[in-house]
Amino acid sequence: MGRILAIDYGLKRTGIAVTDEMQIIASGLTTVDSEKAIDFLSDYFVKEKVEKVLIGEPKQMNGLxxxxxxxxxxxxxxFVSKFPDMQLERVDERFTSKMAFQTMIDSGLKKKQRQDKGxxxxxxxxxxxxxxxxxxx
Structure with a gap:
């Protein structure tokens, strides 16, 4: 079984998370400059078996x-041009940034650490x- 990788693509930065090989636990992998995301993924796919990639689908509150x-x-x-055989799925990413910030607060990160947008x-x-x-x- 391969890993599942999730991408939170943004104008400047792209957050990437990945599962373990058994697809049980999700862990943050890294943040890369968005313009380098495809190159990073090319290297990663050579090193690790990835079965599926999730890409966030940004929606407004009304679903548009x-x-x-x-x-x-x-x-x-x-992505599809570079990795035509990779299974791709879109997932709703509403509220994930707010939840991420709250997670940082809940885990006790200092204000300076919480300012790390990456x-x-x-x-x-x-x-x-x-x-x-x-x-x-």
Whole structure:
């Protein structure tokens, strides 16, 4: 069984989370510059067996696509072109950034640490992935 990888793609940064090989636990992997995300994934897919990739689908409260949706569609086009055989699934990413920030507070991170936007993106991807795993069971 391969890992499941989740991507929280943004204009500047992309948070990435991944499961263990048994697809039980979601863990934050890293945050990369969005322009380097495809290169990072190319390297990662060579090192690790990934079965599926989840990409966050930003929506507004009314369910319509958010302003960042066209940016993510461009990334998905590049992703599918580079990795045509990789299984891809879109997942709702509403509230993940707010949940990530609250998780940082709850875990006792200092204010300075909570200002690390890269960490927020990585935690957001982890929350997205953990939610997916919970629904899958």
């Amino acid at each position: 696509p958010s302003q960042s949706a066209p940016l993510i569609e461009v990334f998905i086009t590049k 960490l927020i993106d990585e935690i957001s991807a982890t929350i997205m992935l953990q939610d997916y795993l919970s629904r899958k069971k």
